[in-house]
Amino acid sequence: MEPRGQRSGRTGRPPRLSQEAILVAAQRILDTEGPERLSMRRLAREMSSTAMALYHHVQDKDELLLLLLDAHARRYPRPVLPSDPHTRLLASAQVLHDLLADCPWIAEVLSFDDFVSESALWIVENIVDAAVECGMALEDAVYAYRVIWHYTAGVLAIRAGRERVQARAERPEHREHALEFLDSVDFPRLNAVGRRWAGLTARDDHRKGLEAVVAGLLEQKAGSGAGETAAVAGAGAEAVRGCPCC
Amino acid sequence: MEPRGQRSGRTGRPPRLSQEAILVAAQRILDTEGPERLSMRRLAREMSSTAMALYHHVQDKDELLLLLLDAHARRYPRPVLPSDPHTRLLASAQVLHDLLADCPWIAEVLSFDDFVSESALWIVENIVDAAVECGMALEDAVYAYRVIWHYTAGVLAIRAGRERVQARAERPEHREHALEFLDSVDFPRLNAVGRRWAGLTARDDHRKGLEAVVAGLLEQKAGSGAGETAAVAGAGAEAVRGCPCC
DNA sequence: ACCTGAACACCGTTCAAGT
DNA sequence: ACCTGAACACCGTTCAAGT
Numbered sequence: 001m002e003p004r005g006q007r008s009g010r011t012g013r014p015p016r017l018s019q020e021a022i023l024v025a026a027q028r029i030l031d032t033e034g035p036e037r038l039s040m041r042r043l044a045r046e047m048s049s050t051a052m053a054l055y056h057h058v059q060d061k062d063e064l065l066l067l068l069l070d071a072h073a074r075r076y077p078r079p080v081l082p083s084d085p086h087t088r089l090l091a092s093a094q095v096l097h098d099l100l101a102d103c104p105w106i107a108e109v110l111s112f113d114d115f116v117s118e119s120a121l122w123i124v125e126n127i128v129d130a131a132v133e134c135g136m137a138l139e140d141a142v143y144a145y146r147v148i149w150h151y152t153a154g155v156l157a158i159r160a161g162r163e164r165v166q167a168r169a170e171r172p173e174h175r176e177h178a179l180e181f182l183d184s185v186d187f188p189r190l191n192a193v194g195r196r197w198a199g200l201t202a203r204d205d206h207r208k209g210l211e212a213v214v215a216g217l218l219e220q221k222a223g224s225g226a227g228e229t230a231a232v233a234g235a236g237a238e239a240v241r242g243c244p245c246c
Numbered sequence: 247m248e249p250r251g252q253r254s255g256r257t258g259r260p261p262r263l264s265q266e267a268i269l270v271a272a273q274r275i276l277d278t279e280g281p282e283r284l285s286m287r288r289l290a291r292e293m294s295s296t297a298m299a300l301y302h303h304v305q306d307k308d309e310l311l312l313l314l315l316d317a318h319a320r321r322y323p324r325p326v327l328p329s330d331p332h333t334r335l336l337a338s339a340q341v342l343h344d345l346l347a348d349c350p351w352i353a354e355v356l357s358f359d360d361f362v363s364e365s366a367l368w369i370v371e372n373i374v375d376a377a378v379e380c381g382m383a384l385e386d387a388v389y390a391y392r393v394i395w396h397y398t399a400g401v402l403a404i405r406a407g408r409e410r411v412q413a414r415a416e417r418p419e420h421r422e423h424a425l426e427f428l429d430s431v432d433f434p435r436l437n438a439v440g441r442r443w444a445g446l447t448a449r450d451d452h453r454k455g456l457e458a459v460v461a462g463l464l465e466q467k468a469g470s471g472a473g474e475t476a477a478v479a480g481a482g483a484e485a486v487r488g489c490p491c492c
Numbered sequence: 493a494c495c496t497g498a499a500c501a502c503c504g505t506t507c508a509a510g511t
Numbered sequence: 512a513c514c515t516g517a518a519c520a521c522c523g524t525t526c527a528a529g530t
Contacts, residue, residue, distance in 0.1 A: 015494060040523060051523080053495050061523065110353075110407040118431075125433035132435065142439050147397070147455035154400025161356040185364075187371035189378065193388050208466075209393035216462020220454075261513060286504060297504080299514050307504065 017049060019057045023071050026064060034167060035105030040064075065109045066117065072103055073119035081126060085133035090214055092126035093148045097206050099123070100156055107160040110153055136221045144217040151213050155206045263295060265303045269317050272310060280413060281351035286310075311355045312363065318349055319365035327372060331379035336460055338372035339394045343452050345369070346402055353406040356399055382467045390463040397459050401452045 025046045029038050040061055044051040058064045076099050081088050099120060100106050124145060131141035183194050271292045275284050286307055290297040304310045322345050327334050345366060346352050370391060377387035429440050 017494085039521085041521080050496055052497085052525085055524075056494060107353075107356075107403070110403050118427075121431060121433055121436065125435050128435040128439070138435070138438060139442070141435070142443065143454065144458075146451070147458060150400035150404060150451070150455060151393070151397045151459070152400065153404055154396035154398065157353070157356050157403045158396060158399055185367060187367060189371050189374040189384070189387070190367065192384060193374070196385070197388065205392070205396070208389065209396060212390075212393060212462035212466045213397070213459050214462065215465050216458035216460065219461050219465060220458045263513085285502085287502080296515055298506085298516085301505075302513060 017047060017053055017057055019067070021047070022054060022057055022064070023067055026068055030068070030105060035108070036164065036167070038105065062109070065105060069103060069106070069109060070117045070119045073099060073117050078122065085130045086218070089127060089130035089134060090211065092123055092130060093152070093210055093214065094207070096120070096123045096127070096148070097152050097155065097210070100152070104160055104163060107157045110157060131217070134218055140221050147217060148210070148213060151209065152206070263293060263299055263303055265313070267293065268300060268303055268310070269313055272314055276314070276351060281354070282410065282413065284351065308355065311351060315349060315352070315355060316363045316365045319345060319363050324368065331376045332464070335373060335376035335380060336457065338369055338376060339398070339456055339460065340453070342366070342369045342373070342394070343398050343401065343456070346398070350406055350409060353403045356403060377463070380464055386467050393463060394456070394459060397455065398452070
């Protein structure tokens with residue numbers, strides 16, 4: 001909890017490094033050279049120190065990444081969220097995405113925990129709360145949060161994966177080949193899609209899907225009377241539930 | 247496309263290694279020692295060869311992982327899918343998940359492409375086709391696939407992340423601490439959830455969320471008349487769309 | 493208490509040489 | 512054509528020693 005840098009006893013040599021300074025230097029490497037270049041050794045070099053000195057201020061690399069995430073979340077401006085529950089559910093889920101979208105190294109740290117980071121817990125609280133105010137039971141609201149989190153994590157992980165590949169090899173022919181390949185394959189729907197697939201790889205993928213996910217979650221809560229969900233556990237033979245309000 | 251192992255010219259030394267054999271050995275390491283132990287050097291040792299010999303049969307480690315995924319998809323039994331479009335949409339999305347759930351190393355290879363792997367394209371085709379038969383425009387159907395894929399990827403990535411942490415450190419106190427922490431924090435909803443959070447981390451997370459996602463996607467298509475989605479691009483101030491059929 | 497240097501046990505990949 | 516050995520440029524982390 002309390003950074004080891006600031007002690008009160010003032011014995012021994014004064015520290016040259018501090019967790020604060022380490023996080024700043026790490027963030028600088030992240031920004032200028034990308035997440036794949038951030039290593040304990042590289043970071044130590046950045047600070048004109050040795051890799052081992054870092055271990056006096058962070059437990060290991062994983063903790064470093066977690067601290068980095070937490071610091072980012074702490075810096076992130078807390079927006080005023082709408083009061084209408086449905087809109088707030090959407091808006092807070094969007095904030096979750098936007099906050100994490102700035103952390104391309106997030107994929108390396110995905111789900112040490114289900115709640116992203118202590119400094120981002122207010123977002124989780126908002127999502128769960130909004131879901132409850134939308135009429136969901138607390139358990140369902142928590143589940144809704146997790147579905148939203150999974151969707152968001154998927155968007156982020158795939159985006160990070162793509163950026164990783166693009167960063168390492170500057171070859172757009174890769175993508176070219178992939179699209180020509182879609183034409184050559186023997187699946188009518190995919191052939192029809194063909195090159196149009198490329199246009200769909202926009203950076204703001206996330207939003208429309210999020211709306212659908214939220215809408216589906218809200219619809220589901222309306223149709224959950226008895227233990228229906230238990231009945232639809234099989235892979236391919238469950239009934240189609242109609243719209244619950246007609 | 248064609249494996250380099252089988253040539254026709256029969257010149258030079260007969261090959262000791264083959265792509266086939268490499269994939270088998272790699273899969274063995276994956277199964278017995280886990281994905282974090284699969285390295286080119288470890289694999290070479292498994293085959294009583296050198297790391298460099300492998301590079302005559304695969305381009306690099308990424309290609310190896312992709313080939314592994316493809317081989318798995320090829321082996322995977324092709325289930326009979328229901329004919330009802332909604333049910334088929336759900337069932338084929340479930341197959342996508344189930345197929346990939348067996349590949350814990352999938353997170354390392356996430357989204358080299360948007361379509362998972364050539365041998366799994368029939369699943370993508372089925373999802374898109376079912377979505378179209380549900381009444382969606384082709385573009386929307388492709389987008390629906392991508393939302394489903396993102397959700398699925400998130401579930402898998404987070405599951406992989408958790409397994410990675412658990413494998414490396416056999417300390418359940420980590421999770422214990424995380425849950426006590428939920429009690430101590432100052433967010434009413436999260437306090438109320440408290441320890442019940444743990445019960446939600448089941449392996450079959452995926453299903454109920456998938457149903458919600460699919461329901462939401464189908465609902466969205468019903469409500470997409472003009473360019474409504476463009477209007478709701480802002481972060482927190484869009485209108486709540488009512489149920490489209492009432 | 494804080495930091496260093498050397499070492500351990502690894503990585504993926506390139507390159508020149510062998511058969 | 513297929514494979515080897517040595518080398519390059521890295522990793523995260525431990526441990527004993529220094530100030």
